[in-house]
Amino acid sequence: MRFGDIARLNDEGAYHIQGMFKTGGPASFGAARWADMSMGAGNPKYNAYVGGQAAFTPLIGSGNDGIFTGAAQPGKRKVLWSWTPNSVSVTAGAKTYMLLDYLGFYALIDGDDTDVQIMDNTQGLTRHVLGEGVQCMIVCTTPMVADAVCILTYRNSKGVSGRQVTFRLLASTVVGCMVTALQGSTQAIPFVPLANGDSGIQAIEDIRCVTGAGGFFAAVLVKPITTRIQYLPLYPVDFCEPEKRGHAEVLEDGHYLNVICHLDTNGTVLPFQSLFEFNWV
Amino acid sequence: MGFSSFDDYTNKVTGLGQTTEAQIFNKITGAAVYAAGRWYDFSMLAGSPVANAWAGTALNWRSCDELTGNGTQIFGLQHSGNVSPATKHATIMGAMTAATTGLGVIQWVDMQGYWPGINMNLNTAQTLIGTPTLRYTNGVGVRPYLVSTVASGATAHNFTMSYTNQANTAGRALGAAVALTASAIAGHISHSGTAANNYGPFLPLAGGDTGVRNVASVTVSAASGAGTAALVLARPIGPMLPISQAFVLSERDLFNQLRSLPRVYDGACLVPMFFASAAVAASTTFTGYKEMAWG
Numbered sequence: 001m002r003f004g005d006i007a008r009l010n011d012e013g014a015y016h017i018q019g020m021f022k023t024g025g026p027a028s029f030g031a032a033r034w035a036d037m038s039m040g041a042g043n044p045k046y047n048a049y050v051g052g053q054a055a056f057t058p059l060i061g062s063g064n065d066g067i068f069t070g071a072a073q074p075g076k077r078k079v080l081w082s083w084t085p086n087s088v089s090v091t092a093g094a095k096t097y098m099l100l101d102y103l104g105f106y107a108l109i110d111g112d113d114t115d116v117q118i119m120d121n122t123q124g125l126t127r128h129v130l131g132e133g134v135q136c137m138i139v140c141t142t143p144m145v146a147d148a149v150c151i152l153t154y155r156n157s158k159g160v161s162g163r164q165v166t167f168r169l170l171a172s173t174v175v176g177c178m179v180t181a182l183q184g185s186t187q188a189i190p191f192v193p194l195a196n197g198d199s200g201i202q203a204i205e206d207i208r209c210v211t212g213a214g215g216f217f218a219a220v221l222v223k224p225i226t227t228r229i230q231y232l233p234l235y236p237v238d239f240c241e242p243e244k245r246g247h248a249e250v251l252e253d254g255h256y257l258n259v260i261c262h263l264d265t266n267g268t269v270l271p272f273q274s275l276f277e278f279n280w281v
Numbered sequence: 282m283g284f285s286s287f288d289d290y291t292n293k294v295t296g297l298g299q300t301t302e303a304q305i306f307n308k309i310t311g312a313a314v315y316a317a318g319r320w321y322d323f324s325m326l327a328g329s330p331v332a333n334a335w336a337g338t339a340l341n342w343r344s345c346d347e348l349t350g351n352g353t354q355i356f357g358l359q360h361s362g363n364v365s366p367a368t369k370h371a372t373i374m375g376a377m378t379a380a381t382t383g384l385g386v387i388q389w390v391d392m393q394g395y396w397p398g399i400n401m402n403l404n405t406a407q408t409l410i411g412t413p414t415l416r417y418t419n420g421v422g423v424r425p426y427l428v429s430t431v432a433s434g435a436t437a438h439n440f441t442m443s444y445t446n447q448a449n450t451a452g453r454a455l456g457a458a459v460a461l462t463a464s465a466i467a468g469h470i471s472h473s474g475t476a477a478n479n480y481g482p483f484l485p486l487a488g489g490d491t492g493v494r495n496v497a498s499v500t501v502s503a504a505s506g507a508g509t510a511a512l513v514l515a516r517p518i519g520p521m522l523p524i525s526q527a528f529v530l531s532e533r534d535l536f537n538q539l540r541s542l543p544r545v546y547d548g549a550c551l552v553p554m555f556f557a558s559a560a561v562a563a564s565t566t567f568t569g570y571k572e573m574a575w576g
Contacts, residue, residue, distance in 0.1 A: 010540055013422035013447060013491030017388070017482060017517065019556055021318030021475045042318065042475040063457040063485075064477060071456030071488035084523065088317070088384065088558050234384060234558075236523040243539040271317055273558055275386055275521055 009279035015081070016070030020044065020259075020274040026176030027268035033188045036139045036220075037272060038102065038258035039176030044068065047258065049141055049218040051107035055120035056203065056221075058104040059256040066102065066256035073280040078255070079241075079248035081277040085228050085259070086236035092267030095230045097237075098190065100222040102256045103127055103134060106204060111144045111169070111213035119219075121203045127252040128223050131157035131202030135191035137220050137260070138180045143173040145214035149183065152192055152207050152219075157200035165195050169213045178260065179217065190260060191222075225249050225257070236275075248279070282368040283542065284576045290536075293576040300372075301361045303570040306330065306553065313466040315561035320473035320482040322428040322513070323567070324392065324552035330356050333552070335430045335511050339398025342411030346548040357392065357550035360573050369575040370542035371519050375532040376553075376569030378524050383565040384558040387522045388482060390515035391416065391549040393423060399499055401433040401461075401508035406500045413495055413514060416546040419447045420494035423514050424483035426554075427472055427499075429465040434506020437463050440472060442484070442499040442512070447492035456485040463505060470554070471510065482554055483515075518551065519543035524567075545573050 025040020038047035044064040051057030085097045148169045155161045168181040228237040241248045261269050284290040293299040308328040324333040336353035337343035350356045396409045440459045445451045460478035465471035473481025
């Protein structure tokens with residue numbers, strides 16, 4: 001695919017313009033924390049992480065389940081032309097947004113259970129199936145009352161089982177808040193750190209909360225697509241992928257897109273809007 | 282045609298005067314507040330150019346162009362008439378608002394025409410009459426949207442339609458279940474918003490489709506209680522233009538930024554659509570411009 005091919009797609013009608021607008025969702029979860037905007041009211045639909053306990057549940061985009069990128073185009077590949085996010089809130093400072101392909105999740109992991117919780121991988125990844133570049137984010141789905149040490153065991157993108165990392169779960173009373181930090185740190189990070197040499201997760205094998213965190217959380221497997229930083233509220237980040245980065249991100253069939261955000265200060269990104277342009281080739 | 286180099290552009294614009302210069306628009310929203318997260322059609326607002334009153338016979342196609350508008354109101358932004366065999370291209374655009382609540386995004390479209398008078402208080406199929414003459418061959422790139430022209434009633438209702446795609450395949454259905462907004466004010470593109478099955482700014486096409494040639498019928502799932510709407514066929518022209526602050530002009534250089542130099546066809550009926558980032562107060566003023574050149 002060459003640059004000219006992408007630029008021509010609009011003339012050929014192979015485009016889709018999509019708005020996103022979140023009126024509710026995680027807010028006031030503390031400074032320098034990350035939030036999962038899929039758990040917010042508005043458009044696209046609220047994602048409640050409904051699935052069997054500790055069983056991998058794939059997420060497949062359809063209509064407004066995930067950001068709508070236009071109807072499926074059999075035999076074509078969709079690409080992201082532009083993404084222009086904007087927080088209309090003036091209560092928080094700089095914001096960082098990441099657009100993710102949500103591949104699936106393990107629901108209802110018990111923060112009170114200090115035994116090893118075995119994950120059910122009867123179903124596996126349906127996109128990025130080897131797990132290359134796939135990350136895990138931990139999302140609070142029922143308030144978690146205490147910081148805790150957590151050990152995650154996974155199969156990496158090379159198919160090696162038993163890979164293990166230890167990290168910190170951060171307490172949060174806010175549903176949709178992301179609760180990962182490095183071990184010994186209280187600074188939130190979006191994704192669970194991987195073991196040395198690993199570049200992705202194919203499946204989570206088990207999770208153990210060494211101490212009780214309380215509540216429940218979801219372990220979500222995602223593929224990051226692109227990032228934006230908004231320095232001032234109300235000023236949209238006007239960004240065209242091919243213009244600024246020289247290429248357009250390719251979206252795998254079945255993609256389920258949504259956004260996570262990071263706030264420098266305590267507050268909210270709400271209302272949060274985005275405008276997207278997609279093409280297919 | 283178009284421009285082969287910067288020198289060629291400079292010569293055609295500066296030496297030969299092949300430019301529209303800045304074409305100004307000024308639009309004032311009506312008495313109703315715009316809701317955040319929804320799209321609106323600015324063509325029917327008072328100001329300059331004049332308001333589109335959706336003239337025409339109910340359910341009959343009405344073509345729109347630059348010089349005659351809809352045959353009654355000349356409501357599109359003027360751009361110096363036809364220039365064929367040269368081709369005309371947008372080179373720069375800007376917009377601002379005079380109200381702190383007037384935040385949002387403008388998307389220019391070339392309105393091909395519309396079917397007016399769709400009854401939003403009728404839950405049976407309404408047959409649309411007439412074959413559109415489109416500026417885009419086979420309707421490639423043309424998208425439909427439904428705009429409320431008289432406020433709809435309070436009963437919830439969904440929307441379906443049967444259309445002919447760019448490949449001349451009739452009987453195509455929308456690519457998703459679409460909910461319209463109850464009590465949609467005039468000007469609201471009523472399938473856009475924050476509800477679960479809202480889509481916008483355009484109605485979602487079926488998979489594989491890249492355009493619309495014609496629409497045979499539309500159906501509203503429940504009588505809403507009141508209102509009329511128009512089904513519009515339009516083609517976006519160039520990228521979106523965010524408006525961030527009152528009295529601060531947002532500009533987009535279409536020469537250097539992508540998609541660069543979007544084509545403006547002879548006869549294009551240029552109207553702005555608006556995505557509300559906040560609740561826009563009644564009687565909010567928007568001003569802006571668009572400049573085009575040809576070669």
